[in-house]
Amino acid sequence: xxxxxxxxxxxxxxxxxxxxxxxxxxxxxxxxxxxxxxxxxxxxxxxxxxxxxxxxxxxxxxxxxxxxxxxxxxxxxxxxxxxxxxxxxxxxxxxxxxxxxxxxxxxxxxxxxxxxxxxx
Numbered sequence: 519x520x521x522x523x524x525x526x527x528x529x530x531x532x533x534x535x536x537x538x539x540x541x542x543x544x545x546x547x548x549x550x551x552x553x554x555x556x557x558x559x560x561x562x563x564x565x566x567x568x569x570x571x572x573x574x575x576x577x578x579x580x581x582x583x584x585x586x587x588x589x590x591x592x593x594x595x596x597x598x599x600x601x602x603x604x605x606x607x608x609x610x611x612x613x614x615x616x617x618x619x620x621x622x623x624x625x626x627x628x629x630x631x632x633x634x635x636x637x638x
Contacts, residue, residue, distance in 0.1 A: 548582060563601075593615075
């Protein structure tokens with residue numbers, strides 16, 4: 519037997535959700551990126567997950583992350599981590615950034631100028 523709450527939820531009209539724009543993540547990306555350089559692997563994983571949620575499909579958030587000081591270099595460093603979770607999430611996040619046509623040239627420029635890795 520289905521609960522009363524489940525039956526109530528099925529009858530809700532949620533079409534209004536499609537009219538709401540995606541919330542702006544102003545400042546959240548740069549604040550999270552600043553926390554990537556931590557000694558705690560648990561905090562690092564949580565920060566990477568947060569960045570993944572913000573940057574996964576938002577081109578604006580991806581651009582903010584690419585422009586954040588030392589974020590690309592830190593991601594490159596984390597992709598070599600001994601922690602499999604950190605390495606995997608950092609790799610996926612970096613791949614998402616590289617697939618963005620506006621961000622990819624910025625990453626290439628950073629890598630060519632060696633600015634991405636000198637502060638690691």
